[in-house]
Structures are given as structure tokens and as C-alpha cells.
Amino acid sequence: MHPIRRKRLTIILFLLAGLAIAVGLTTYALRQNINLFYDPTQIAAGEAPRDARIRAGGMVKQGSVVRSEQDLTVEFQVTDFVSSVTVRYTGILPDLFDEGQGVVALGRLQSDGVFVADQVLAKHDENYMPPEVSDALEKAEAASARVPPMNQ
Amino acid sequence: MYPELGQFTLILSLLLASLLAVVPLVGAITGRDSLQAFARPLAAGMFVFVALAFAVLTHSFLVDDFSVAYVANNSNSLLPWYYKFSAVWGGHEGSLLLWILMLAGWTLAVAVFSRRLPTVMVSQVLSVMGMVSVGFLLFILVTSNPFDRLLPNIPADGADLNPLLQDFGLIVHPPMLYMGYVGFSVAFAFAIAALINGRLDAAWARWSRPWTTVAWSFLSVGIALGSWWAYYELGWGGWWFWDPVENASLLPWLAGTALMHSLAVTEKRGVFKSWTVLLAIVTFALSLLGTFLVRSGVLTSVHAFASDPTRGAFLLGLLAFTIVSSLTLYAFRAPVVHTRVRYGSLSREIFLLLNNVLLVSSMLLVLVGTLYPLVLDYMGGGRLSIGEPFYNTTFSPIAIAVGLLLGAGIFSRWKKTDGGWLGRRLLWPAAISLIVTAVVMLGLGGFTPWAFAGVLTATWVAVATLADLWDKSSSRHGRWHGLRRQSRSYYGMVLGHLGMAMTMAGATVVSNYGVERDVRMSPGETAELGDLRFTFSEVGERQGPNFVAQYGRFDITRDGKLVATLYPEKRQYRVQRNVMTEAGIDAGLTRDLFVALGERVGDNAWAVRIQYKPLIRWLWLGSLFMAFGGFLAIADRRYRIRERSAGKVPADSGKLEGDVVEAVS
Numbered sequence: 001m002h003p004i005r006r007k008r009l010t011i012i013l014f015l016l017a018g019l020a021i022a023v024g025l026t027t028y029a030l031r032q033n034i035n036l037f038y039d040p041t042q043i044a045a046g047e048a049p050r051d052a053r054i055r056a057g058g059m060v061k062q063g064s065v066v067r068s069e070q071d072l073t074v075e076f077q078v079t080d081f082v083s084s085v086t087v088r089y090t091g092i093l094p095d096l097f098d099e100g101q102g103v104v105a106l107g108r109l110q111s112d113g114v115f116v117a118d119q120v121l122a123k124h125d126e127n128y129m130p131p132e133v134s135d136a137l138e139k140a141e142a143a144s145a146r147v148p149p150m151n152q
Numbered sequence: 153m154y155p156e157l158g159q160f161t162l163i164l165s166l167l168l169a170s171l172l173a174v175v176p177l178v179g180a181i182t183g184r185d186s187l188q189a190f191a192r193p194l195a196a197g198m199f200v201f202v203a204l205a206f207a208v209l210t211h212s213f214l215v216d217d218f219s220v221a222y223v224a225n226n227s228n229s230l231l232p233w234y235y236k237f238s239a240v241w242g243g244h245e246g247s248l249l250l251w252i253l254m255l256a257g258w259t260l261a262v263a264v265f266s267r268r269l270p271t272v273m274v275s276q277v278l279s280v281m282g283m284v285s286v287g288f289l290l291f292i293l294v295t296s297n298p299f300d301r302l303l304p305n306i307p308a309d310g311a312d313l314n315p316l317l318q319d320f321g322l323i324v325h326p327p328m329l330y331m332g333y334v335g336f337s338v339a340f341a342f343a344i345a346a347l348i349n350g351r352l353d354a355a356w357a358r359w360s361r362p363w364t365t366v367a368w369s370f371l372s373v374g375i376a377l378g379s380w381w382a383y384y385e386l387g388w389g390g391w392w393f394w395d396p397v398e399n400a401s402l403l404p405w406l407a408g409t410a411l412m413h414s415l416a417v418t419e420k421r422g423v424f425k426s427w428t429v430l431l432a433i434v435t436f437a438l439s440l441l442g443t444f445l446v447r448s449g450v451l452t453s454v455h456a457f458a459s460d461p462t463r464g465a466f467l468l469g470l471l472a473f474t475i476v477s478s479l480t481l482y483a484f485r486a487p488v489v490h491t492r493v494r495y496g497s498l499s500r501e502i503f504l505l506l507n508n509v510l511l512v513s514s515m516l517l518v519l520v521g522t523l524y525p526l527v528l529d530y531m532g533g534g535r536l537s538i539g540e541p542f543y544n545t546t547f548s549p550i551a552i553a554v555g556l557l558l559g560a561g562i563f564s565r566w567k568k569t570d571g572g573w574l575g576r577r578l579l580w581p582a583a584i585s586l587i588v589t590a591v592v593m594l595g596l597g598g599f600t601p602w603a604f605a606g607v608l609t610a611t612w613v614a615v616a617t618l619a620d621l622w623d624k625s626s627s628r629h630g631r632w633h634g635l636r637r638q639s640r641s642y643y644g645m646v647l648g649h650l651g652m653a654m655t656m657a658g659a660t661v662v663s664n665y666g667v668e669r670d671v672r673m674s675p676g677e678t679a680e681l682g683d684l685r686f687t688f689s690e691v692g693e694r695q696g697p698n699f700v701a702q703y704g705r706f707d708i709t710r711d712g713k714l715v716a717t718l719y720p721e722k723r724q725y726r727v728q729r730n731v732m733t734e735a736g737i738d739a740g741l742t743r744d745l746f747v748a749l750g751e752r753v754g755d756n757a758w759a760v761r762i763q764y765k766p767l768i769r770w771l772w773l774g775s776l777f778m779a780f781g782g783f784l785a786i787a788d789r790r791y792r793i794r795e796r797s798a799g800k801v802p803a804d805s806g807k808l809e810g811d812v813v814e815a816v817s
Contacts, residue, residue: 025546026521029543030538035538036535055535072670072759091759092761096731
């Protein structure tokens with residue numbers, strides 16, 4: 001083979017090898033680290049998987065925050081005003097966490113229906129709402145608006 | 153009255169930018185010097201009017217003109233003056249204006265520091281900069297006018313700056329970051345100009361190099377400042393979260409790092425030209441992508457302001473237009489370039505090629521992780537997020553590979569390197585690195601494969617860099633003479649690589665050996681962290697200019713001896729009623745002690761986070777070293793000497809000039 005062509009081939013092979021490694025690593029890592037979002041209604045309906053790390057979000061229900069006397073465990077209800085899910089978390093909550101505010105929690109759904117979070121995210125300023133939460137609220141609102149006609 | 157003036161000057165600068173985008177380019181294509189002569193004055197004019205607009209907005213902030221909507225939304229009369237100043241870029245509109253100011257500044261810098269360049273090149277480069285400016289000036293005027301008024305219902309006071317942003321880090325972080333982002337537009341403009349000319353030669357690479365290096369240095373500082381700010385203000389002691397917005401700044405940095413290295417090959421050896429020009433386009437496209445991600449509101453992040461969809465659409469259009477048009481140009485012009493230079497399969501060229509492959513692969517990884525959730529959501533595939541483990545498992549091996557190759561590549565020669573010689577050359581550095589790493593592992597107590605790999609790589613990079621300096625500086629006239637004989641750009645490289653080693657060492661050690669505990673504590677109680685004893689001695693209250701703070705006093709002792717006293721705070725800002733955590737940090741070169749007050753969990757009890765962070769400062773110090781290396785490299789005498797020698801050649805014979813300059817080096 002012509003030396004220049006051989007060089008080009010080497011370069012292309014290098015690039016392909018790099019790309020292959022990148023793609024391999026990516027798909028491998030992606031498979032384990034994708035966290036899907038579920039709103040409280042979906043969780044209540046049993047749509048959320050119990051063996052995977054997922055994200056759940058909504059508004060923190062007024063008066064639902066209960067703290068432990070011994071350690072940093074806290075329980076609260078996250079709601080989309082149709083359904084609620086109990087979230088249990090041990091650790092420090094973000095500064096902007098409060099009742100009536102939007103939150104997103106990462107963790108696993110236990111078999112007793114309690115969502116055990118290892119991370120809780122709150123919005124960063126008062127105008128800002130996580131898009132997932134505002135979507136979930138809109139969806140819930142639309143669903144509850146549709147309910148009365150069905151009852152009549 | 154003033155705000156209208158600001159808007160007017162922005163419109164004027166749009167007009168000047170439009171002229172700049174067209175007139176010099178037409179002059180360059182038709183060969184009319186009279187038209188090309190407009191390039192520099194237009195660039196200067198554009199800068200002056202953008203700067204005036206920026207000054208007007210700053211003035212509105214400083215005098216609390218709440219009739220301006222943007223000021224009313226992002227400031228307050230209680231805000232200290234320096235935060236009123238930094239609030240100028242605390243929101244969407246103002247940060248965009250800062251972006252444009254930087255762009256105009258870079259354009260002006262090109263106009264000023266390009267006296268030695270051929271007129272055609274200058275005209276084309278400035279025209280491309282003008283086109284980018286038109287895009288962004290249109291964007292700000294159409295969708296995000298910072299001078300919009302709230303008339304006649306002027307609010308009595310402003311809504312205040314987000315307390316998270318009331319911090320020294322925010323005063324300096326965005327300008328540095330934007331200097332970097334926008335600075336890559338110069339490398340982009342040079343690439344486009346070279347493509348238009350069909351002249352991708354060593355001279356082009358040499359002209360682009362210092363601009364790329366400066367932009368990269370600013371971006372390094374900007375990212376480091378962002379990480380530092382997140383550490384003490386936002387992150388509860390974390391320093392990198394693989395947040396999409398952080399990734400948005402890392403993407404152009406990775407591509408820019410690759411670009412810097414491939415430019416070196418193109419300048420010295422005249423190869424990889426097509427690749428280099430493509431990288432220049434990609435790097436700037438990634439800067440634009442970053443701007444889009446951050447400013448369009450598609451992301452969940454501190455940086456994402458609540459915003460309307462037209463902005464996102466406009467930016468996406470701008471991004472698409474830039475990418476499509478420059479890649480089209482690339483497709484038509486790049487194959488024109490031929491290379492006859494040869495190099496062996498073990499040579500510095502190949503090492504730098506591998507460096508590029510790895511850096512671009514890591515960039516693609518981060519890109520996939522960042523965009524995949526967005527694309528999937530857009531296509532209705534549901535909302536998902538990609539967690540930190542994804543990046544940690546994929547990015548770390550590549551970073552280690554880059555470091556290991558770097559150590560070997562430093563010793564390699566251009567054209568051809570003898571494998572046996574290189575192997576022997578690497579023997580001692582490898583042995584020293586292994587010994588140092590083993591000692592460090594013993595000292596830190598506890599071996600993990602990742603920690604070992606990270607520390608080994610960092611040591612390897614540092615030892616190899618210093619060994620190369622030792623080799624190069626041996627001289628008949630003594631070591632000192634040899635050291636002084638090395639060029640500034642060589643020292644720039646040494647510093648850059650040592651900085652990288654420091655950052656890697658810091659990142660590895662703090663991730664693997666940092667200790668963190670969340671505890672429930674009441675005043676009088678103590679908590680242990682290793683051999684350190686944290687005593688929560690009291691709670692107090694103090695008044696700030698626009699907040700009330702409750703603070704805790706923590707005495708940290710080791711074997712009964714006081715190490716540090718920290719006062720973490722919980723601040724409540726008066727206007728937005730937001731509660732903010734202000735961590736207490738005892739910073740040190742070898743370790744940080746970190747205490748943050750969480751929420752009050754009982755009558756007298758608080759959630760408290762205590763942390764021991766070894767070597768965390770090295771992360772940011774390393775980045776500063778890298779940036780300083782970049783600045784040192786462009787201060788190299790050869791740029792000036794070459795320019796002087798090139799200046800003797802008639803300005804329009806660029807091709808000849810390139811050859812002359814090569815001869816000089």
C-alpha cells in the first residue's frame with residue numbers, strides 16, 4: 001500500500017477505535033444511569049418501577065413535613081393535587097425546600113409505597129419551577145378538570 | 153432618558169456590525185482596498201457603542217432606576233454597590249449584553265493587534281466577527297432588550313438579585329467564562345477566513361494560535377471560578393456536579409484544548425490542517441451551544457432563568473445557521489488542502505493526534521450525556537436525567553489515558569521517534585512516579601484502584617514534564633543558563649501540564665479521601681471526623697446589609713489543640729425572603745475543613761454538614777496554573793520577532809510571509 005494511504009488508514013483506524021471505545025463506554029454507562037421521571041399520579045397507579053433509581057417530583061404538601069427527633073430523617077408528601085406519594089429522606093434538605101414548593105427527589109420506590117430519596121432538589125429561585133414539576137402539575141390539572149364531566 | 157440612549161446605541165452598533173459583516177468582505181473578494189480600509193474603524197465603532205450601552209445599563213443599576221424592567225427584576229436599593237454592579241450580568245438580558253461586549257472587545261482586539269497581518273485576512277476575519285455580532289445584537293434587540301421600561305407603574309423598589317448570586321464568585325465568574333466562550337469566535341473567524349481564501353497554511357495556524365490560547369486560558373479560569381463558587385456557595389462542598397450547564401462550559405474547553413494542540417502541529421509541521429480548521433469551527437459551535445443551553449431555559453439549573461420560548465428558538469436558529477453555513481463552506485473548501493509532509497507512526501504528531509482523539513471522544517461523551525435527555529424529551533420520550541456515575545465511569549478512564557500519553561508524548565520528537573529510545577527515556581520517570589504514588593497511597597491510608605490510577609497519572613505527568621525540563625535545560629554554561637535559555641512558550645507548556653497534574657491530583661484525592669458527615673447537633677454537642685473534633689459551641693445572630701444571619705460557632709480541635717474556629721451562617725435575605733447557606737471554610741493547601749448549617753430540625757438542634765476535603769484547593773490552583781501557562785505562552789518573544797521579520801515583507805504576499813516566518817523559526 002502507498003505510504004500516505006497507509007498513514008491515512010492508520011489515522012482512520014485510530015479515530016474509529018476511539019469512537020468505538022467512546023460508544024461502548026457510553027452505552028454501558030447510559031444503561032445504568034438513566035433516571036426516569038414519574039409524577040405522583042403515575043406512582044400511585046403503580047407505573048413506576050420498584051427496582052430502579054427514579055426521579056419523582058411535585059409540590060410538597062402543606063403540613064406534611066415530619067422530622068425525626070433523633071437524626072436527620074424527614075418525611076413529607078409530594079403531590080400533584082391528584083395523588084400524593086410519601087418521600088423519606090435522611091440528610092440536609094436544600095435551602096429553598098419548603099411546604100408548598102416544587103421539588104424533585106431521586107431515589108427508589110419501596111414495596112410499601114414510600115419513596116426513599118437519596119437526593120432532593122428544590123428550585124433555585126422563586127420564579128423558577130423544575131419543568132418536570134410544572135408538567136406534572138399541568139397534567140394533573142387537566143386530568144382533574146376532566147373528572148367532573150365523567151361523574152355527571 | 154438614559155435607557156433609551158442605551159437602546160439607541162445598541163441599534164447603532166447593530167448597524168455598524170452589519171456594515172462590518174459585509175463591506176470589508178466585499179472589499180477582500182473584489183480586491184478593493186478602499187472597502188477593506190473600513191474594517192478597523194467599523195470594529196472600533198461597534199465596540200464603542202456596545203460599551204456605551206453597557207455603561208448605560210450599569211448606570212441604571214448604580215442609580216437604582218427601577219423604571220427599567222431588568223433593573224427592577226434584578227436589583228434592590230439595599231444591595232451593596234458592588235453587587236449592583238455585578239447584577240448587570242445577573243440575569244438573562246444583561247448577561248447577554250456582557251456576551252456582546254466581550255465579542256465587540258475581541259473584535260477590537262483583533263483590529264488592534266493585527267497590524268502585521270495581510271489586509272485581506274484582517275478584512276475577512278473582522279467581517280466574520282461582524283456576522284457573529286449581528287446575530288447576537290439582533291437576538292438581544294428582538295427578544296431580550298435590557299432597556300425595556302416599566303412605565304408608568306414604576307416599582308418603588310426592585311425584586312433584588314437572587315441571593316445565590318450575591319457573592320464575589322459571581323462578580324468574576326461570568327466575565328471570565330464569557331471571555332473564553334467568546335474568545336473562540338476569533339479562532340472561528342480565522343478558520344472561516346482561511347477557508348474563504350482556501351489558504352490553510354502554517355501562517356494561518358500561527359495567527360490563530362495565540363488567540364485560541366488566550367480564549368482557552370480565560371475559559372479555564374472561568375470554569376475554575378464557577379467550580380469554586382459552587383463549592384462554597386451552592387454545593388454543600390461539592391465542586392463539580394456534571395450539571396448540564398457545567399457541561400456546557402466543559403464542552404468548548406475540551407474541544408479548545410484539542411484545538412490548541414492540533415494548531416501546534418499545524419503550525420510546526422503543516423499537517424492536520426483540515427482537522428484543525430474543523431476543530432476551530434466545532435469549538436465555537438460548542439460555545440454557541442453552551443449559550444443556547446444556558447440561556448434558552450431548556451435546562452433545570454441555577455443558570456437557567458425562567459424565559460420565553462422565542463429566545464430558545466432564536467438561539468437555536470443562530471446555532472443551526474452557524475453550524476450549517478460553516479460546515480458547508482468547510483465541505484467545499486477543505487479538500488483543496490493537500491499535505492505532503494511525512495511523519496512516522498511513532499512521532500510527536502501521532503501523540504498529539506491521540507491526544508486529539510481522546511479529547512474529542514471525551515467531549516462527545518459529555519455532549520451525549522448532556523443532550524440525550526433533551527433530545528429524548530423533545531421527541532416525547534419522557535423526562536429522564538443522566539446521573540453523575542455516567543460521567544464518572546466514562547470520563548475518568550479517558551482523562552487517565554490522556555495523562556499517560558501526555559507523559560510519553562512530551563519526550564517524543566517531531567517526524568520520527570525511536571521506540572527503544574523512548575522506552576528507555578521513560579523508564580526513570582515511570583519508576584519515580586510509581587514510588588511517589590505508592591508513598592502517597594500509604595500516607596493517605598487506603599488503596600482503591602481509581603485513586604491509584606488518578607494519583608499515578610498526575611504524578612506521571614508532573615515527573616515527565618519536569619524530567620523533560622531537566623533534559624532541555626542541561627547546558628555547558630550551567631543549569632541556570634540552560635533554564636533561562638528556554639522560551640516562554642515552553643515554560644507555558646510546562647506550567648500548563650503541571651497545572652493539569654495538580655487538577656488531576658486534587659480531583660482524585662478529594663473524591664477518594666474526602667470525608668463527609670451530616671449530623672444533627674445542638675449547641676454544646678460535638679461530632680468526630682477522623683481525628684478531628686468539631687464542637688458546636690454557640691448560636692448567634694448578626695445583621696448584614698440586606699440580610700439577617702444566624703450563625704453557629706464551631707471549634708475544631710485535634711488532640712485538644714484548636715485547629716480552627718468556623719462561623720457558618722444561615723442568611724435570610726430581606727427582599728426575596730430566601731434562605732441561603734453560607735459555609736464556614738478553613739482553607740488550606742493540603743486540606744479544607746468545611747462546616748455548613750442545614751435547616752433547624754428541632755427547638756435547638758440543627759442539621760450540620762461537616763467535611764474534610766484533602767487537596768481540594770489543588771483543583772482550582774491547577775486550573776489557574778494552566779491558564780497562567782497559556783498567558784505565558786503567548787507572551788513568547790517569537791511572536792514578536794516573527795511579526796517584525798514578517799512585517800518587512802509586503803503585506804499582501806501572505807504566502808511568502810508564511811515561508812519567511814518558517815525560516816526564522
